Amino acid sequence: MTRRRWFVVPLLLAPGLGLILALVGSVVVIAIGQSFGLFSIFGGGAFSLEPWSETLDRRVYWRSVRYSLQVGVVSAFASVALAYPLALWLRKPFQGAAFIGAVLKAPLLVHGLVAAFLYVNVISYHGIFNQFMQAIGVWDGPRRLQNDPGAVGVYILQTWKNMPFALLLLTGAVRSISDDVLDAARDLGAGTWARFRRIVLPLTTSVMQAALVIIYIGALADFSFQVIAGPINRMSLSQLMVFFKDRGDWHAAAVVGVTLMVLALAGAAVLTLFIQLIGRGWPRR
């Protein structure tokens, strides 16, 4: 590269990349700094490992880490697992396919908080679900389903909200596989499952990977579903961060914030590696 190019290329990239780096970078730097006792909101502040050591000693922190990871991973895989058959079903146009596709993607337009309220209404003590179960004679009386300790509500909401996103990505990827390729596999003896495993999955790996990572990062940092429909015996990392902030413990909140960022990055890397590793086996048996 010539000297002129060394000068021109960064200059051209500066408006876009520079802005991103400035905005994201400053937040990251401040969060990391605060987690080490710097940039105190109350003035002063000095480098210290105390916020980390104190937070890492708390059981509630580790429980939140485990819980958030669980929500992130389960939601990502459940959303993608549900989206695949739907994407395959909608692959070929049929009467009403556009309408069904639109309905399936509707959750994308509903804000998380609204979705959580709708869900709570459905499963509340005197909600539609309880009444339905009693009406068909499965349950004798209403049951408490809200804020269940197993966090089933959160998984349902996360999957409901994120599945359309995975569907959006996967539908395009699945449609790009030619009919002839799938027919050829069938002609060579591949049944439905073999065609999915040996043709569809490998040809949509990159899209599936992207869907998994994006959904995982979103679900990992879940706040709204957790606050309204989540279990009351544990907090998600976002909830814990807000909890520390509300107590005025900004340094501990920063530790949780940095943890979220690290888990998002590490989780995304692990998911990518995992898909690549199992993807290597797809062309074979």
Place this chain on the structure above:
Amino acid sequence: MIGVRVDRLTIRFGAFTAVDDVSFQVAPGEFITLLGPSGCGKTTLLRMLSGFLEPTSGSIHLDDVDVSQVPPEARDTALCFQSYALFPHLTVRQNLEFGLIQKRIPRRERKERVATVASTLDLDTQLTKLPNQLSGGQQQRVSLGRALVMRPGVILFDEPLSNLDAKLRDRVRIEIRRIQRDYGLTAIYVTHDQAEALALSDRILVMNGGRVEQSDTPEALYHRPRSRFVADFIGSANVIVGEVEGPADAGIWRARTPIGLLGFTSERQPPRAVTLCWRPEHVHLGDGDLEGIVIDRSFQGNYTDLTVRSGDVDHRIQVSATPLYEGDRTRFAIEPERVVLLEDEV
């Protein structure tokens, strides 16, 4: 090697009948071609044979076993796709092995079969490449190899040469025929290219509007077409209507036509009104009872194509060399043995 029997096969899509009451048989080891223009139903028929389409009525038997309801993955057929349909994420070796893995063929036999086919098709050095690293001809050979390696009872070809350039098409055509003979495969080939059909086939089924117009050897189809459609579709043909005057000799009849009196052969007593056909290359220029004026001359390299007007009828004559040009008057003759009565037009 297995035989195929198709009985009264019909498929309808709503009110449209794509294949209408088609019946034929293919002997073990025979190479037949379904030939016809776009939309005549030949690919639909092939897709029914491979199991991708379910017939509305009729049946398909492979070696006397009714497979009409058997799905493609369970049929003893292998299809070579027009688009090749190679698996883009798999290497040539993996493409070739795909079907064998599905059929749970042991690893050692798999390797042997792939090696044999790769060697036959000259793909030995391409086995580790992905399809997008191959030329069109190589991709076509992989597609063929992928079908051959399965050792199918019947191999089906859906216009496999249509995406190749002319030279490569000729080469692959010869290869397909050689492999089919070497392996003794029963083959059903779909094409709209009459030259391809004539060169490859033991027998050709000419299709039109979902029906088989004529089924015969390439030579018989060319020399003894039964309908105007077949005469026109297979090579060039002059077709004319006439009125029979009576017998001229044993098996030879005379008919009055707009270009003059024409002799033609017919083993049976022909009806009064007949439709006759002859090939442009079967006309002798320079002598004879017929005459016309050259209205167009087109030099084609190994022959010259003349359009001659006799009365108010234009017809074509092909000769290897001629001093005639536009506006020249000429006499010509057609041997009665070369004039064919189109029996289905009667």
